[in-house]
Amino acid sequence: MNAAGPNAANIAAMAGIDLPVEPRKRTNFLFDCATPPPLDIPLMINPDGVWTRPEGKHFLTGCSPEPDGPADPNDFDPNHAEFEEIIWPALAARSKNFEAIKVLRFWAGHYAYNTLDQNAVTGAHPEISNFIFANGFSGHGLQQAPAMGRGIAELICHGKYQSLDLTPLGFERILSQTPFKEKCVI
Ligand SMILES: Cc1cc2nc3c(=O)[nH]c(=O)nc-3n(C[C@H](O)[C@H](O)[C@H](O)COP(=O)(O)OP(=O)(O)OC[C@H]3O[C@@H](n4cnc5c(N)ncnc54)[C@H](O)[C@@H]3O)c2cc1C
Missing domain, CATH: 3.30.9.10 (D-Amino Acid Oxidase, subunit A, domain 2)
Known part of the structure; x- marks a missing residue:
């Protein structure tokens, strides 16, 4: 699990993964x-x-x-x-x-x-399926924390999201370089 906040890219790098979070x-x-x-x-x-x-x-x-x-x-x-x-x-x-x-x-x-889209990166890595991410909140992570916590818990316990579908925030978009842009960041 990578929940290392601003240190997230360093943790991802330990597994050879490039995470665009700084x-x-x-x-x-x-x-x-x-x-x-x-x-x-x-x-x-x-x-x-x-x-x-x-x-x-x-x-x-x-x-x-x-x-x-x-x-x-x-x-x-x-x-x-x-x-x-x-x-x-x-x-x-x-x-x-x-x-x-x-x-x-x-x-x-x-x-x-x-740096891709100012949005969270959540869920399992597509190729390293037991490495779960909750990163890149880009200054709005407190308000997303309840949903993220529940979503990640569901993923770990049930193998998939149950109450809220967080897949648009998955790592796949990082690999395909398809931004899911959050425009309202202050
Ligand atoms: C000035 C400021 C204002 C903000 N205002 C808002 C706001 O108004 N609304 C809002 O929603 N969000 C706001 N945020 C953003 C919000 O604080 C973050 O999105 C949120 O705290 C991220 O939570 P996190 O658990 O992902 O990371 P963090 O809270 O950063 O926690 C990461 C944890 O991982 C630990 N860690 C790091 N590396 C390692 C390691 N190698 N081994 C073990 N542990 C490690 C750290 O010590 C830390 O405890 C603000 C942020 C800042 C800086």
């Missing part, structure tokens, strides 16, 4: 807003990829850096410049309420980024 660093910032928007805002995503949402009485934010690319999976240093140069200007342009904001906390992690 670590991509993302920094998240928690900020205080001097005059918050009067209404509760939902998750807001700018066309440039800058996003923000309320987090208690504060706000959480991040962006997709440009250029983006493979990162050292052991590098957890937050990229402070992203807030100053990308996020703050974008938020301030979106709303005057976001002009006076102050970073309170920040941290960095890594997306397990599927």
Whole structure:
């Protein structure tokens, strides 16, 4: 079973398998807003990829850096410049309420980024049938975790998916280079 997150390609390589999943660093910032928007805002995503949402009485934010690319999976240093140069200007342009904001906390992690189609790779390898993958969630794995966990459990216990057919996310599309594109990745 390969459930190694951003380290997935290294685990696949142990079996001689090329898995197009790479670590991509993302920094998240928690900020205080001097005059918050009067209404509760939902998750807001700018066309440039800058996003923000309320987090208690504060706000959480991040962006997709440009250029983006493979990162050292052991590098957890937050990229402070992203807030100053990308996020703050974008938020301030979106709303005057976001002009006076102050970073309170920040941290960095890594997306397990599927470079073929930004989507998960699940199920058994077509040629090594006892090697099961749950990889490449590309920044949206938490929300898919319940379905993935159930699907993989069904595959192991019953030899096939029962409640939800996850075969479109299988390894076959990697071999045939047929993307099953996820377009809404932030
Ligand atoms: C900043 C950030 C924000 C995110 N926001 C969201 C969000 O809002 N919504 C959402 O749905 N998803 C979000 N995600 C993505 C989500 O966190 C991941 O998709 C999810 O955690 C992936 O789960 P996983 O179990 O596949 O991998 P991981 O949680 O990375 O777990 C992999 C595990 O494998 C272990 N491991 C690695 N190599 C080995 C080895 N050789 N031997 C043994 N163990 C090993 C690691 O230590 C780790 O515990 C975000 C990710 C980041 C970085």
